[in-house]
Amino acid sequence: MQHNPPIIGLAGGIGSGKSTIANLFNDLGIQSVDADDVARETVAIGSDCLAEIHLRYGDDILLDDGSLNRGKLRGIVFNNSNERTWLEQLTHPAIRKQLLEQLRQATSHYVLMVHPLLFETGQNSQCRFTIAIDVPLSLQRLRVVNRDNTSEVDADKIIASQLSNDERLSKADFVLENTGNIIDLNGKVHRLHKEILELL
Numbered sequence: 001m002q003h004n005p006p007i008i009g010l011a012g013g014i015g016s017g018k019s020t021i022a023n024l025f026n027d028l029g030i031q032s033v034d035a036d037d038v039a040r041e042t043v044a045i046g047s048d049c050l051a052e053i054h055l056r057y058g059d060d061i062l063l064d065d066g067s068l069n070r071g072k073l074r075g076i077v078f079n080n081s082n083e084r085t086w087l088e089q090l091t092h093p094a095i096r097k098q099l100l101e102q103l104r105q106a107t108s109h110y111v112l113m114v115h116p117l118l119f120e121t122g123q124n125s126q127c128r129f130t131i132a133i134d135v136p137l138s139l140q141r142l143r144v145v146n147r148d149n150t151s152e153v154d155a156d157k158i159i160a161s162q163l164s165n166d167e168r169l170s171k172a173d174f175v176l177e178n179t180g181n182i183i184d185l186n187g188k189v190h191r192l193h194k195e196i197l198e199l200l
Contacts, residue, residue: 005031006110006200007103007126011118012133013162015143015155017178017185021133022114024189032112033102035095035123042094043068049091056086078157092121100126110200119163119171129196132172134165139180 010025010032012018022032043050045066053061053068057076063069077084103111103126110128118124137159144155169175174192178185 004104005106005108006128007113008110008196009118009124009127009130010112010114010133011124011130011168011172012116012135012178013140013165013168014116014158015140015147016133016135017143018114018116018133020182021176021178021185021189022112024186025112025193028190028193029108030110030112030193031106031108032114033099033106035099035113035115035117038098038102039091039095042091042098049094052090053087078154078161084161096121096123099123109197116162119168124171129173129199130171131174131176131192132168134169134175134177136179137165140165 010018010022012021019034022034026032041047043053050068053073057073061069061072073087077087099113099115103113113123113127115121115123118127118130124130140159141152141155144150144158145152148155163171174195176185176188176192
C-alpha cells in the first residue's frame with residue numbers, strides 16, 4: 001500500500017517569499033509542490049485549458065511560439081471580474097486535480113503544498129496543518145514591482161485580489177515571518193520543521 005505523506009499548506013500572497021521558503025524546506029528533505037508551477041503546466045502548449053483560452057480571446061492571447069501570453073491574460077482578468085471568474089472556473093479544477101496527483105507521489109515525512117490562494121480555493125481542507133507567511137505590505141509591493149517589472153498600481157491590484165495578510169494569518173495553524181533576512185528565515189524554517197515533525 002502506498003503511504004501518502006501528510007500535506008502541509010504553505011500560503012502567502014504574491015511577493016511573500018513562498019518559493020524561497022519552500023526551497024529551505026527542500027534543503028531539509030521535505031518535498032514541495034507549487035500551485036503556480038502546476039498552473040503553468042495546466043495552460044502549457046497542447047493543453048485543453050490553453051485551447052479554451054485561445055478560443056475565447058483569439059490569436060492575440062498567444063505569443064509567437066504558441067504559448068500563453070500571461071501578461072496579456074493577466075491584464076484582461078484583473079480588469080474584468082466576469083473574465084476572471086470564467087478563467088478560474090476553467091483552470092481551478094484542472095490545477096486541483098494535477099496538484100493532488102503530484103502531492104500523492106511525494107515520499108518525504110510530509111509534503112508542502114505551496115499555494116498563493118490556499119484558503120481562497122478551499123485547498124486548506126486537504127492539509128493537516130497550514131502555514132501563513134507574514135510579510136509587510138510595503139515589502140510585498142516592492143518585491144512584486146522589482147520581480148515582475150510592474151507598476152505599484154498593478155502590484156496593488158494583484159495584492160488586493162488575494163486575502164489580506166491578517167485574514168490569512170488568522171486562518172493558519174502556524175505563522176512564518178519573512179522580513180527578508182535569509183539566515184534569520186532559515187532558522188525559523190528549521191524550528192518550524194522540528195515542531196511539525198513532533199506534531200505528526
